[in-house]
Amino acid sequence: MLATTPKPPYYAVIFASTRTEGDNGYSAMADRMMELAKNQPGFLGVDTARSEIGITVSYWQDLKSIELWRQHSEHQAAKEKGKTNWYKNYRLRIAKVEQEY
Amino acid sequence: MLATTPKPPYYAVIFASTRTEGDNGYSAMADRMMELAKNQPGFLGVDTARSEIGITVSYWQDLKSIELWRQHSEHQAAKEKGKTNWYKNYRLRIAKVEQEY
Numbered sequence: 001m002l003a004t005t006p007k008p009p010y011y012a013v014i015f016a017s018t019r020t021e022g023d024n025g026y027s028a029m030a031d032r033m034m035e036l037a038k039n040q041p042g043f044l045g046v047d048t049a050r051s052e053i054g055i056t057v058s059y060w061q062d063l064k065s066i067e068l069w070r071q072h073s074e075h076q077a078a079k080e081k082g083k084t085n086w087y088k089n090y091r092l093r094i095a096k097v098e099q100e101y
Numbered sequence: 102m103l104a105t106t107p108k109p110p111y112y113a114v115i116f117a118s119t120r121t122e123g124d125n126g127y128s129a130m131a132d133r134m135m136e137l138a139k140n141q142p143g144f145l146g147v148d149t150a151r152s153e154i155g156i157t158v159s160y161w162q163d164l165k166s167i168e169l170w171r172q173h174s175e176h177q178a179a180k181e182k183g184k185t186n187w188y189k190n191y192r193l194r195i196a197k198v199e200q201e202y
Contacts, residue, residue, distance in 0.1 A: 001154055002117050002192050012196050013112060014158055016103050016148045047117045049150040055158060057115055081111055091103050095113050095196035 003045030003059060010044055010098045011060045017054050017090035027087045029078050040069045059097070066094060104146030104160060109198045111145055113176045118191035119154050127187045130179050141170045160198070167195060 037043055037058060040066020048056040060066045069075060077082070082090070120127070138144055138159060143166020148159040161167045171178060183191070 001119055002190055005194075008194075010193065012113075012115060014115065014198075016158070018102055047154060047156055049152045049156045051150045051152060051156050053148060053150050055148055055150045055156045057156060057158070059119070089103055092202040093106075093109075093113065093198050094200040095198040097194045097196040099114075099195040101193040 003057075005044050005059045005097075005100065006052060008100050011072050012095045013058045013060065013064055013066060014093040014095060015058075015090065016053060016093075018088040019050075020088050024085055025081075029081070031084075032076060033078055033097045035073045036072065036074060037069060040072070041065055042068070059060060063094070073074050104148045104158075106145050106198075106201065109201050110173050112167055112197050113196045114159045114161065115193075115194040115196060116157045116159075116191065117154060119189040120151075121187060121189050124148045125186055126182075130182070130187075134176060134179055136151060137173065137175060138170060139184060141173070142166055143169070164195070 034046065034048075037046065042061035044059035044061060046056065046058040048054070060069070135147065135149075138147065143162035145160035145162060147157065147159040149155070161170070
């Protein structure tokens with residue numbers, strides 16, 4: 001159930017968020033984004049959990065694959081909707097994974 | 102509610118886990134570790150969420166502050182108990198945060 005990734009180095013995109021009330025199409029979008037991301041070049045895996053806040057960490061081969069995913073049109077549309085409809089607050093961090101145990 | 106961190110670079114420790122059944126003292130330990138971590142030198146913040154899996158991302162000034170926390174005796178005891186009692190599976194990643202939005 002946990003993402004299995006290759007030997008570092010590779011990259012992690014850490015997305016932490018607080019949600020607005022109600023689903024408002026959020027779950028369907030999240031499932032769709034997961035499906036799309038998995039087919040992106042350089043995608044290595046993803047871990048996601050939500051309780052008071054949500055954390056999704058996706059793993060990528062390099063910065064170029066993160067940039068390609070960032071530019072994906074359907075992903076961009078979802079992000080716009082996220083900013084206005086789904087998220088109260090969020091932070092996105094891009095980090096280079098150096099060690100894994 | 103989301104961790105607020107300084108301008109990158111800094112470090113993230115990404116801990117993803119699946120739990121065994123029942124609490125078995127886990128919540129009390131988790132609260133205590135959070136309290137201890139917050140008082141460690143170089144600690145910058147933490148985000149945590151749990152649903153099917155748990156993800157805790159703690160943020161640190163540098164690798165040295167992570168190493169000091171790793172060596173903390175009470176933290177080491179908790180890790181040992183975690184391996185035998187609380188976690189079915191876990192992965193720990195140390196990553197250098199390069200960008201934040």
